[in-house]
Amino acid sequence: MTTIISLLQTALPLEGESGGGLPAAIDWARAQFALTAIYHWLFVPLTLGLGLIMSIMETKYYRTGDAFWRKTAQFWQRLFGINFAMGVATGIILEFEFGTNWSNYSWFVGDIFGAPLAIEGIVAFFMESTFVAVMYFGWEKVSRGFHLASTWLTWLGATISAWWILVANSWMQYPVGCEFNPDTMRNEMTSFLDVALSPFAIDKFCHTVTSAWVIGGVFVVAVSAWYLLKKREAEREMALKSLRIGAIVGLIASILAAITGDESAYKVAEVQPMKLAAMEALYNGGEDQSLTAVAWVNPFKQPDYQNEEEAPLRLAIPNGLSILATRTLHGFVPGVNELLKGYTREDGTVEPSAKEKMERGRAAIAALVAYRQGKAEGADEASLNVQLSTLNENMPYFGYGYIKDEAELVPYIPINFWAFRIMVGLGTLFVLFFAYLLFLNWKKKGIFAPETFNFPLDLSRSTLGELSTFNSATLWLAIALVPCAYICSESGWLVAEFGRQPWTIQDMLPVGASVSNIGSSAVATTFWLFLALFTCLLAVEINIMLKQIKRGLES
Numbered sequence: 001m002t003t004i005i006s007l008l009q010t011a012l013p014l015e016g017e018s019g020g021g022l023p024a025a026i027d028w029a030r031a032q033f034a035l036t037a038i039y040h041w042l043f044v045p046l047t048l049g050l051g052l053i054m055s056i057m058e059t060k061y062y063r064t065g066d067a068f069w070r071k072t073a074q075f076w077q078r079l080f081g082i083n084f085a086m087g088v089a090t091g092i093i094l095e096f097e098f099g100t101n102w103s104n105y106s107w108f109v110g111d112i113f114g115a116p117l118a119i120e121g122i123v124a125f126f127m128e129s130t131f132v133a134v135m136y137f138g139w140e141k142v143s144r145g146f147h148l149a150s151t152w153l154t155w156l157g158a159t160i161s162a163w164w165i166l167v168a169n170s171w172m173q174y175p176v177g178c179e180f181n182p183d184t185m186r187n188e189m190t191s192f193l194d195v196a197l198s199p200f201a202i203d204k205f206c207h208t209v210t211s212a213w214v215i216g217g218v219f220v221v222a223v224s225a226w227y228l229l230k231k232r233e234a235e236r237e238m239a240l241k242s243l244r245i246g247a248i249v250g251l252i253a254s255i256l257a258a259i260t261g262d263e264s265a266y267k268v269a270e271v272q273p274m275k276l277a278a279m280e281a282l283y284n285g286g287e288d289q290s291l292t293a294v295a296w297v298n299p300f301k302q303p304d305y306q307n308e309e310e311a312p313l314r315l316a317i318p319n320g321l322s323i324l325a326t327r328t329l330h331g332f333v334p335g336v337n338e339l340l341k342g343y344t345r346e347d348g349t350v351e352p353s354a355k356e357k358m359e360r361g362r363a364a365i366a367a368l369v370a371y372r373q374g375k376a377e378g379a380d381e382a383s384l385n386v387q388l389s390t391l392n393e394n395m396p397y398f399g400y401g402y403i404k405d406e407a408e409l410v411p412y413i414p415i416n417f418w419a420f421r422i423m424v425g426l427g428t429l430f431v432l433f434f435a436y437l438l439f440l441n442w443k444k445k446g447i448f449a450p451e452t453f454n455f456p457l458d459l460s461r462s463t464l465g466e467l468s469t470f471n472s473a474t475l476w477l478a479i480a481l482v483p484c485a486y487i488c489s490e491s492g493w494l495v496a497e498f499g500r501q502p503w504t505i506q507d508m509l510p511v512g513a514s515v516s517n518i519g520s521s522a523v524a525t526t527f528w529l530f531l532a533l534f535t536c537l538l539a540v541e542i543n544i545m546l547k548q549i550k551r552g553l554e555s
Contacts, residue, residue, distance in 0.1 A: 024520035026512060029101040032527040034497075036094045038490060039534040043087030043541070045489055048162060048209060049216015050080045051155030053249055055148075057242075062148045071553050072238045074139075076220070077151070078548055081136060084158070086541045090534060101523060105504050105514035112178050112189045113168055116196070120164035128157025162212075163205050170201035172505050173496070174271045180395060182371055182388065187508070203267050204496075207260035210253045211489055214430055217250025218478075218485040221437065223549055225478035235552045243478075244441055251434035257427060262324065268499075269325035269333065272506060274409065275499030277336045278416035280321060281311045285335030285343075291320025294421065299414045305336045311417075336413075340406055352397075354406040361401030364394035399508045408510075411501045419494040426488035433481065437474075 054076040061069035095117060098106050106113070134142060134150035142150070171177075177194030178187045189195060220242050227239035269276045276282070281297050282289070283305040295311035297303060303311065322331040332346050342353035352360070371387035403409060500506060504514040 028523035045212035048212035213253035220246030290316035
């Protein structure tokens with residue numbers, strides 16, 4: 001509580017700069033959290049994607065009774081288990097960092113942010129932990145139906161875990177269902193349903209999970225391609241049929257990811273317009289805005305957005321951004337400068353300038369400090385109500401009171417611009433590649449013939465195992481796309497997190513006011529320890545996965 005009060009007071013211009021050493025602590029805390037999140041996300045999407053595909057394969061075994069599908073399902077389940085264990089290890093560390101490095105944030109919004117994380121741990125994590133044991137050790141101990149249910153429930157538990165974690169992250173990007181209590185100095189939840197079913201959370205979940213399915217499809221296709229390149233006869237039939245299932249899941253997921261990504265961009269335009277402006281390098285907005293396909297944005301320097309009309313060498317789709325952001329052909333889309341200087345919305349409402357928001361944020365902070373001091377000194381109720389009225393009137397701009405310079409409100413445009421285009425470009429490549437693989441199957445064996453439609457496809461009766469028509473270039477491309485899938489996924493998260501800077505919680509709490517009051521040396525030490533630990537974990541996982549893949553069905 002004392003630390004939060006001191007931060008409130010140092011946010012006021014008359015109090016000067018915050019304590020010495022704090023920027024370094026912030027930098028190390030951000031670096032450590034980014035490190036943990038990036039490593040964690042190397043494991044999570046493969047868990048979600050591979051879990052879906054292995055469940056489909058066991059469903060084939062349940063429906064046909066064919067031992068081939070049992071061996072195939074068991075093979076992919078082993079790879080799933082290796083990855084699942086690594087994801088759990090990094091995820092636990094990630095959650096602990098909220099308390100160690102971001103204690104002011106945890107205090108300020110812990111009543112809200114902690115709820116979905118608690119549900120994730122109590123319900124989803126225990127659910128997947130329970131059924132994963134049945135999935136691995138229950139093949140001879142439970143019925144085929146119960147074992148199939150356990151496999152699907154393991155995947156469902158992992159997906160529910162992702163839901164609650166993404167609810168927490170989405171609330172940081174779009175805080176709803178809460179109210180600030182000046183007596184406790186905390187934001188308190190007023191509607192659990194508003195938090196849990198936020199449109200922003202639903203869009204983020206759908207886009208994130210479908211992108212994870214893409215990684216699962218890419219991984220299964222790549223492993224299958226390796227067996228075909230190595231001419232492994234023992235795994236040939238499994239590789240061909242797994243390749244087809246992976247391609248089907250990958251194509252459907254890639255298309256869904258594109259659709260949900262479009263909806264996510266529309267929601268970003270509504271609640272995080274500065275993020276959209278950074279993604280598009282849109283310095284000056286207006287009506288009939290084009291969607292940038294490519295432009296030259298220097299990746300190593302923040303552009304001079306105040307003096308540049310637009311990024312040089314720009315190629316764009318006419319009216320594309322207006323359609324994306326407003327769902328109308330001629331819609332108004334604000335750029336960086338409009339968001340800093342203020343503008344009038346199409347419905348006539350006026351959006352204040354950054355300076356006005358900063359002034360109102362400082363007024364809110366000053367009113368809060370005066371209210372708490374007055375209450376401690378026994379001030380009369382009338383004067384306290386005046387301070388509360390001022391606080392409530394300016395509370396929507398509370399976080400802006402910590403901002404010293406309006407330039408802080410502009411995220412680093414090059415990272416957002418290029419990461420967004422890498423994500424979209426690679427996503428398009430996946431759609432084309434999966435479609436090409438399925439075209440090859442259709443051309444040779446009529447994959448879409450009516451008799452093959454038996455959930456998900458009647459691959460058990462296919463003679464695809466007789467084929468050897470995939471050329472080596474296609475198979476090597478399948479393997480090369482594995483790192484591309486991860487680059488695509490991580491790029492999406494770079495946009496999501498860099499694009500909302502400087503906010504820990506959008507418009508409510510900036511990063512500088514969220515960090516714990518700890519020395520930078522302590523965080524720096526653990527950063528290097530975690531870097532070594534996570535790198536070892538990743539190396540161990542890759543080593544074990546490769547050994548399992550080389551052993552194939554014999555393991």
